[in-house]
Amino acid sequence: DAGVTQSPTHLIKTRGQQVTLRCSPKSGHDTVSWYQQALGQGPQFIFQYYEEEERQRGNFPDRFSGHQFPNYSSELNVNALLLGDSALYLCASSLSRTGARIYEQYFGPGTRLTVT
Amino acid sequence: KNQVEQSPQSLIILEGKNCTLQCNYTVSPFSNLRWYKQDTGRGPVSLTIMTFSENTKSNGRYTATLDADTKQSSLHITASQLSDSASYICVVTEIKAAGNKLTFGGGTRVLVKP
Numbered sequence: 001d002a003g004v005t006q007s008p009t010h011l012i013k014t015r016g017q018q019v020t021l022r023c024s025p026k027s028g029h030d031t032v033s034w035y036q037q038a039l040g041q042g043p044q045f046i047f048q049y050y051e052e053e054e055r056q057r058g059n060f061p062d063r064f065s066g067h068q069f070p071n072y073s074s075e076l077n078v079n080a081l082l083l084g085d086s087a088l089y090l091c092a093s094s095l096s097r098t099g100a101r102i103y104e105q106y107f108g109p110g111t112r113l114t115v116t
Numbered sequence: 117k118n119q120v121e122q123s124p125q126s127l128i129i130l131e132g133k134n135c136t137l138q139c140n141y142t143v144s145p146f147s148n149l150r151w152y153k154q155d156t157g158r159g160p161v162s163l164t165i166m167t168f169s170e171n172t173k174s175n176g177r178y179t180a181t182l183d184a185d186t187k188q189s190s191l192h193i194t195a196s197q198l199s200d201s202a203s204y205i206c207v208v209t210e211i212k213a214a215g216n217k218l219t220f221g222g223g224t225r226v227l228v229k230p
Contacts, residue, residue, distance in 0.1 A: 004159070033218075042120075042205055042220035043160070056217060090159055105218065107152075107159030 002027060004093050004108035012114045013081050021076040021111045025093030031055075032074040033105065034066060035090040043090055049074050050096050078113075086115045119143070120208050120221035128227045129196055137224045139189040139206030147209040147216055151180050151191045154203045154223070163191070163204075196228045 005024045013019050025032050031050045035043035045058035049068035068074045072093075078085055089112075092105040120141045129135045141149070148167045152160035164173040164180040166189075172181045177194045193200055206221040 035220075040225075042122075042222040044220070045218065056212070088157065092159075104162070104165070107161070109159050110157070112157065 004091060004106050006089075006091050006108040006111050008111060009109070010112045010114075012116065014116055015081055015083060017081050018077065018079045019081060019113060021078075021089050021091075021113070022073065023076070023091030023093075023108060024073045025091075026106050029093035029095050029106070030072050031094045031096045032068060032072065033092045033094070034074070034076045035092065036060070036085075037088040037090055037110070039087070046076070081115045083115050086113060088112050120206055120219050122204075122206050122221035122224050124224060125222070126225040126227070128229060131196060131198060131228055131230050133196055135193050135196060135226065137191045137193075137204050137206075137226075139191070139221055141187050141189070141206070141208045141219070141221075143187075143208040143210045143219050145211045146184065146187075147211045149180075149182055149189050149209070150207050151178070151189075152205040152207060154205055156202070160205055193226070196226075198228050198230060201226060201228045 004026050007022045033048040034046040037043040046060050047057040048055050052068045063079045065077045088110040090110045091108045094105045123138045150165040151163045153163050154160040163175050163178050166173050166182045168184040179192045182189045203223040203225050205223045208219050210217045
């Protein structure tokens with residue numbers, strides 16, 4: 001049973017470019033959340049996708065957008081890259097169940113994005 | 117604003133010694149609190165999960181405590197090993213109508229020296 005997978009592992013882009021990161025959730029999971037983690041900081045919530053819709057969003061500009069496909073995999077797109085977008089981007093998957101008290105998220109290994 | 121604050125930011129301990137990490141939160145309404153271990157450049161891995169009714173939870177040499185009244189949690193590492201060198205992140209789940217939301221602390225970076 002594969003866990004959460006992300007691609008690519010590393011990526012180098014220049015300012016102003018656009019980037020797409022990909023995530024495949026753990027088998028059986030239907031919800032994908034994306035996080036940005038700057039060096040030495042805790043992860044910051046970007047947004048969450050469920051049933052191919054953005055369900056929640058953190059304090060990130062519209063340059064950050066996403067998509068979820070029918071097979072539950074997800075993409076994170078960042079337009080007009082800034083130097084400050086350099087970070088580890090983490091994807092986490094979970095199963096949305098009504099009434100569930102324990103909300104288990106499994107994280108992928110992350111994609112290291114460097115903007116020069 | 118819901119927040120999760122961790123202390124210390126970093127610490128160095130000798131192999132075999134114990135240490136305790138702290139987490140204070142203001143998240144409400146609260147669903148559960150978990151501690152993650154994150155190796156450098158890797159995704160976080162869950163160590164313990166506690167609901168508001170649980171006071172303590174152990175996972176091997178890791179023991180987490182929770183005081184929901186004071187909104188404080190701690191993670192105790194016993195007989196530290198070199199492989200314990202990592203960041204430890206406290207995460208609090210907030211109950212929201214649109215789906216639970218996780219709020220992360222900034223982490224405590226632990227370095228275990230031989």
